[in-house]
Amino acid sequence: MSRRFRLAHLSDPHLTDPRPRLRQLCSKRLLGWLSWRLRRRREHRPEVLAALVADLRRQAPDHTVVTGDLTQIALPHECREAAAWLATLGPPAQVSVIPGNHDRYVAENAADTLARWAPYCQSGRFPYVRALGTIHLIGLDSAPPTAPFLATGALGAAQCRRLETLLAETQGCRIVAIHHPPHPEAVKARKRLTDRDRLLAVLRRHGCELVLHGHSHHWQLHWLEGPAGPIPCLGVPSASALGRRRGYRARYHLYDIETAADGWRIEVSIRGLDPASRAFRHEGGFRLHCRS
Template sequence: MRLAHFSDLHILSLVGVGPRRFLNKRLSGYLNLRLKRKHVHHPSYVAAIAREVKRVAVDHVAITGDLTNLALEAEFQAVRELLERELGLAPSDVSVVPGNHDLYTRGSLRGRRFVEYLAPYVESDLPMASPLGLGVFPFVRLRGPLAIIGLSSAVPRLPFVAAGKLGASQLGALSRILAHEDVSKRTPVILLHHPVHLPRSPLKAMLEGLHDARDLAERLAGVEHGLVLHGHLHRRLRQELATTRGAMHAVGATSASLHHHDGSKMAGFNVYDFDDAGRLRGTEAHVLDDAGAFHVEKVPLGEWL
């Protein structure tokens, strides 16, 4: 079984958006976009990646958050249209989870905007979601030897804070899911936006990290093997998460719209190959180049500094 993974699309659309919508955290986000992000993030890269993912013929696609820039309705509509037009796969073959940019304000959380526009991509095979937050996480999709489990680490934050949190309710639901007979006999593939590993800097961990990362690691301690897929860092890298029964691979995807001179950050997607027993047999990065072509290379070992 082949699983593709990309992240951090950062699709921007201001169609129909009045100035009053920027009287909150969006103002700092918009200024950052105009001064910096617009020069390095290219929507055309996302479309090229979606088409290439479809061309290489994978069995499932995981997208780990920050699909939008400012969590505006027009952005979510643009994301959905891109998935339908360029990726062109059935929603049952695509799993998405939100990032901090997708719940950028409290209004986007109250309005359940992510779920409103992307509900078909978060439907669960097991009705075991936490009742809090968006009410659809964790979701579970049983696909061959894999149990794909989507978590939401996205919470509205103050300006210049991009940290995530799962919360006790969602973590409890995750434990129950991992113990379910239809899940325990499969290889778990955990999807969330924020990395399970924290950076070395305590300040960076507070401002950008997953605040209950250690709690998540404890919930995964009984897993023998599996994957934890994330985005957030705009960098592709892999690490190992030790468990009491073995180890899980924690792998990050870079931003699907990012142009960067560093090959570990340049836009692209990852592909994971599993055997019939659900064992991971290969991990590769498909990296976009300036000519619009893709080349395959290894996902490098690394850590969040």
Template sequence: MTRLFHVSDIHFGAEDRAALDWFAATVAAERPDAVIVTGDLTMRARRHEFAAAQAWLEALGRPVTVEVGNHDLPYFNLWARFVTPYRRFKALERMIERPLDLRGVSIVPLKTTARAQFRLNWSKGHVSDRALRRTLTHIAEVPANHLLLVACHHPLIEAGTRSTSHTRGGRAALEALADAGAHGVLTGHVHDPFDITHPTPAGPMRLIGAGTLSERVRDTRPSFNELHVVDGMLETQVREMS
């Protein structure tokens, strides 16, 4: 069995310290095979927020892959947002969009953030042709017998949560991923967990969203997802902080 912890929207700068300590203690006690973070490490992409996130992630002592969320792009500094949007990620570079090959399961990244969009709300999702091509290239390198999960920040389609993603290109990307052999997509952004199965022309796709470990909760207390992969089958459990 391969066990994964899927966490999202940690939002250093608006973090819930008790929730972070609870998650770290759970990781230390249970030693999952990997931790998947689907975006929004920070609240405003400030240097001290990234520094705190890096220290916390490194202290977990497990393999980690991190997706970029909309809150991880510079918010107030438009020059930095357009010219050097990922510069403050440099210290975390080895974790960012890191494909993982584990026992019986592979995780590949998909970028769903954009520096700017032709709409007022730039926090919503966008899958560019370039980002999708990069992910499909990763998928082509995955062992044929592995369960294949794609990790990104924004849900590719709406999942019935209070918050929305309105991801442009998301539905087409979902169908392309399914056609390439992906079995599921792990996301964050909406701060509430979900687990649904969506039909595509290539077959059903599992869509799994994680909650938040920040103070910015919606309908669910601070939580993360525990994923089990056994003989090609995926089981999920939402674990809420009491």
């Protein structure tokens, strides 16, 4: 029996408190800041995120992936705070991150914002691949800035071509991480991945063993078409959510991955916030058998 590899997946922590200057609100950021002040700050709680991180440490994953939306409106000080928080999860060799739409709220100088996360995303070149033994984690960037009232994503033709090359050349268990879910039923139109058909075509041709996403703030399991059978596509809720809306309470996943005779066996463990104790506990799980 081969050694199991434990991968943790969390998303959308929205961990920062935006403190904009007046001039920084002369953009789409005004809408995001108002949303935070009027609603989101009551739902996304630092004590919930702290409880998740404490539980995550007890589970001792080999690697952790964060699928975006670390900030609220991508102010430079938010990106600095998010970089400091990533360091609490572990060194860059043990933590990977990809951006979400809140992390690119407006066009901004990258040196002041996402460049601070470069050690956690292979210097910010997307798609990137992390070789974790026989497991390869491929990080995509689906979060260009968008117009007000939109939270859509896009990969672009160049990134999809590079992904196709990586999937064709990479052996082992290939896990694709993306912020926006590629399944057409996962989110409303204003939050969709606009070029998902291009991504789905790449996956139909070359496959992968697992797709991980965030963005919807809801637990989701969908199946995508692959050359050797369906590809599981899993999303997790916000890592900091109290869960005032049904189904949106904070959760994260653990994936225990090992080789099987004809592919990969993945044990999925769901850990979620207990509203009474405000601690995280095991909420069930299931097994995936992914054929190579």
